[in-house]
Amino acid sequence: MSRALRGLDRVNADTRARVLLAASTLGYVASPAASSLATGRTMTIGVVVPYVTRWYFANVVEGAEALCRSHGYDLLLYGLGEQVDVARRLTAIATLHKRVDAVLVLNLALDGPEVDVLRNLSVPVALVGSTVTGLGSVSVDDVQVARTATEHLIGLGHTRIAHMGGLAEDAFHFPTPHDRFAGYLGALADAGLPADPALDVYGGWSVQGGSAAMDVLLALPARRRPTAVFASSDEMAMGALSSARRHGVRVPADLSVVGVDDHEMAEYLDLTTVRQPVPEQGRIAAQLLLDELEGRTPRGGSSARTVSTELVVRGTTGPAPTPADPRLTRSHRSSPT
Structure with a gap:
């Protein structure tokens, strides 16, 4: 009777139905306190x-x-x-x-x-x-997650790759931001690329934080701006996409963005991401x-x-702009109002 009332397995379906019907008829409700005793x-x-x-x-x-x-x-x-x-x-x-x-x-x-x-x-x-x-x-493996994302961007020819993470203001000392930052740095080092501190920004693990962080990156002088962003979460990546749209920056022609998670909105936003279950x-x-x-x-x-995790390539990542491309030297523009 107890297993039937608690909805546990290994109870015949007919038996469960009869027990539940009898309990309902009698108004019986099992006492959690009595069960605990x-x-x-x-x-x-x-x-x-x-x-x-x-x-x-x-x-x-x-x-x-x-x-x-x-x-x-x-x-x-x-x-x-x-x-x-x-x-x-x-x-x-x-x-x-x-x-x-x-x-x-x-x-x-x-x-x-x-x-x-x-x-x-x-x-x-x-x-x-x-x-x-x-x-x-x-x-x-958060280090490998970041390596996978960053190496995807490097493979597309990007050399100025920003990291959008959560090392600053991390009151809980979460291990994830540190490991993903380490993976990002390791991928850059293996490719012989320098790590520019100006391209490491705090995204707050939120859409709003990611948008604000992307604003900071787009305010850099044109020659120092990134052509790609690795965001440690899809929500920050979504914020980066929103900022890019507001500033008239085309994704992925001007800027490639990759996140982590495979958030349920990632597919609708055509976001490249490292899927974790x-x-x-x-x-x-x-x-x-x-x-x-x-x-x-x-x-x-x-x-x-x-x-395990998996790189899911969608429409927010593409080849890096070539050095001759005027997009690399122009200032970002605000979208028309």
Whole structure:
């Protein structure tokens, strides 16, 4: 009866239907508190997330939630928001004690005390976007992601390639911006291209931030302006496209743009991007937790998993303008009003 009411598998469909009909007729609703007392479990998985509403985090959570719900678990979201200092983060993690059966942590660079607090919760822990020895994790190779994007632009003949990322104002010390910047620099170095600090701009991981960052790049003297931009997220790339359109800069004739994610809007904007499976990372991390909770993996036995990425070439990247092209020396113009 319990499995039928909780929607779990391994219950005959006819049996489930009869149980649900009887429960509905009697007005029966299972008590979560009573179930917790009987099983010693809360049937809840805690999710520590920097920003609940941002596209990437929301999609990771969606992937995890779908799998957890199918196994009868609810998610308890703990959005850190402005709680960026370590002391507050430690407190946030510690409050999950005895409230959850497992913890999922999204894209935080955890220090020693935070890892200790997580382990002291004595529940399965999985990470997305970072790795810690002894904890299960899932991530992409962010260095390679940036290399793939930058090498695509180099292969098209671009030599002045801007990086739009998130190193400045990174209060959470996310590992992703640092790794993608390192990949970008490595690709330039391997190609014998110099890294111009003026071409490294902060895009805020948002459309608005990307637009403002592109405005900065287009305000450079014509000879120093980039002919291509690697944006560390599709949302920043979308902002760059918006700025280019406002300034009358043609994409990809004047400017090539590549992002990361394969956001659902990327195809509609014909955006070249490095696709990463965002909801799938949430599902994989949730499966690591469920495997420990259900005894298929020993406690602390989950491993670090790296998921593959793929360059998706669309219409926002093309060959670099030739040196003789007058577009390289003219000032950018504002679109007519």
